[in-house]
Amino acid sequence: MFSQFALHERLLKAVAELKFVEPTPVQAAAIPLALQGRDLRVTAQTGSGKTAAFVLPILNRLMGPAQVRVDIRAVILLPTRELAQQTLKEFERFSQFTFIKSGLITGGEDFKVQAAMLRKVPDVLIGTPGRLLEQLNAGNLDLKKVEVLVLDEADRMLDMGFSEDVERLVGECPNREQTMLFSATTGGAGLRDMIAKVLKDPQHLQLNSVSELASGTRQQIITADHNVHKEQVLNWLLANETYQKAIIFTNTKAMADRLYGRLVAQEYKAFVLHGDKDQKDRKAAIDRLKQGGVKILVATDVAARGLDVDGLDMVINFDMPRSGDDYVHRVGRTGRAGAEGLAISLICHGDWNLMSSIERYLKQKFERRVIKEVKGTYGGPKKVKASGKAVGVKKKKTDAKSDKKKAVAKAPTRRKSANRPKPDALVSQDGLAPLKKRKTPAPAAE
Numbered sequence: 001m002f003s004q005f006a007l008h009e010r011l012l013k014a015v016a017e018l019k020f021v022e023p024t025p026v027q028a029a030a031i032p033l034a035l036q037g038r039d040l041r042v043t044a045q046t047g048s049g050k051t052a053a054f055v056l057p058i059l060n061r062l063m064g065p066a067q068v069r070v071d072i073r074a075v076i077l078l079p080t081r082e083l084a085q086q087t088l089k090e091f092e093r094f095s096q097f098t099f100i101k102s103g104l105i106t107g108g109e110d111f112k113v114q115a116a117m118l119r120k121v122p123d124v125l126i127g128t129p130g131r132l133l134e135q136l137n138a139g140n141l142d143l144k145k146v147e148v149l150v151l152d153e154a155d156r157m158l159d160m161g162f163s164e165d166v167e168r169l170v171g172e173c174p175n176r177e178q179t180m181l182f183s184a185t186t187g188g189a190g191l192r193d194m195i196a197k198v199l200k201d202p203q204h205l206q207l208n209s210v211s212e213l214a215s216g217t218r219q220q221i222i223t224a225d226h227n228v229h230k231e232q233v234l235n236w237l238l239a240n241e242t243y244q245k246a247i248i249f250t251n252t253k254a255m256a257d258r259l260y261g262r263l264v265a266q267e268y269k270a271f272v273l274h275g276d277k278d279q280k281d282r283k284a285a286i287d288r289l290k291q292g293g294v295k296i297l298v299a300t301d302v303a304a305r306g307l308d309v310d311g312l313d314m315v316i317n318f319d320m321p322r323s324g325d326d327y328v329h330r331v332g333r334t335g336r337a338g339a340e341g342l343a344i345s346l347i348c349h350g351d352w353n354l355m356s357s358i359e360r361y362l363k364q365k366f367e368r369r370v371i372k373e374v375k376g377t378y379g380g381p382k383k384v385k386a387s388g389k390a391v392g393v394k395k396k397k398t399d400a401k402s403d404k405k406k407a408v409a410k411a412p413t414r415r416k417s418a419n420r421p422k423p424d425a426l427v428s429q430d431g432l433a434p435l436k437k438r439k440t441p442a443p444a445a446e
């Protein structure tokens with residue numbers, strides 16, 4: 001029950017109005033600490049209810065006698081425009097019975113209109129780092145009185161190259177009393193560095209979304225012989241599964257475009273989202289998906305970041321994601337707030353070991369599914385190790401010379417090992433690993 005939290009009655013009224021009954025695990029863990037004013041580092045993904053976990057405590061702090069607004073008192077930084085828009089919406093829903101005003105500053109919007117909004121000084125500013133800095137440089141923004149700073153999806157902000165911008169903005173809030181950093185993954189050295197710089201004695205809450213995935217979403221794998229066969233399986237699934245909306249993930253822009261082309265040719269209402277698409281395309285894709293004009297979205301990881309679409313009940317990993325965290329992130333798009341979801345990963349020979357590493361990471365075994373109509377020849381490795389990975393086929397010894405040659409030829413292959421989840425650092429902004437790092441055969445269209 002939300003009444004367990006020491007929240008202002010007007011906030012509890014908004015929570016009731018929104019029909020939130022039980023706090024999610026991240027809310028239960030973070031809200032009491034945030035209300036105490038603690039710095040927090042929270043590992044939780046989009047879909048976990050993390051927005052309310054920081055929005056409610058911020059609002060609670062800002063509640064009080066109505067006063068003439070003179071300062072921006074809280075700033076929420078996010079990596080993408082859509083995420084910022086969604087957060088603003090959530091903020092407005094929770095603040096509907098208060099006088100607290102929020103403002104949005106993101107790229108792609110009119111600079112002067114934003115400057116006019118800033119002149120009215122909102123209590124809370126929600127935005128992306130690049131445009132906030134531009135407004136700051138233009139002298140339109142004063143963050144000196146900011147009390148609470150939130151860095152949401154901090155890992156992705158770093159991935160997107162916002163590290164310097166974020167640091168600069170953090171430096172513009174020298175009088176802050178509380179900083180909360182949220183990330184979907186545990187992140188790498190860049191994130192650790194940022195945490196050390198911006199948080200003071202933080203409480204680390206690790207809300208592993210893994211168990212959440214297990215509850216609402218069935219997770220299956222279907223083996224396939226090659227990419228063309230994967231396309232046949234995909235067609236079967238789209239034609240035969242029951243779903244309201246589906247998202248298909250690929251690891252490359254080229255594969256996303258290729259699948260999108262195939263779907264459109266079959267007259268599916270589909271959209272494609274990847275790093276080459278501009279903000280207008282992204283907004284159109286998301287709006288049409290939300291309104292139901294589009295049923296299928298083909299996307300790469302970064303493009304789908306922060307997507308929160310009702311009725312998204314099927315996720316298909318055409319390519320296996322490169323890490324367990326990415327898998328959780330993708331599959332977390334479905335089965336939200338207790339709804340049923342289906343996640344299907346298509347697994348070729350080259351995807352097997354990666355898939356089994358992800359199973360181990362999640363501490364669960366995916367359901368093996370065979371579809372008679374599109375069954376291929378590959379059904380998984382003949383033999384697997386205790387780890388679930390394929391047992392390699394030993395080559396017969398011939399003579400010492402050829403053995404030596406083989407050893408030389410084999411070494412770099414082992415180093416490449418694309419079958420192991422890769423740290424985020426290896427993944428480019430579009431989720432596209434450098435080609436030379438990949439062992440899995442590149443998709444035909446690349």
Ligand code: AMP
Nearest residue numbers: 020022023024046047048049050051052
């Ligand atoms: P978020 O992870 O903050 O993006 O939230 C994902 C979705 O879950 C949003 O649509 C929220 O409105 C919704 N949500 C958050 N907390 C709750 C809750 N306690 N009960 C029901 N829905 C929630």
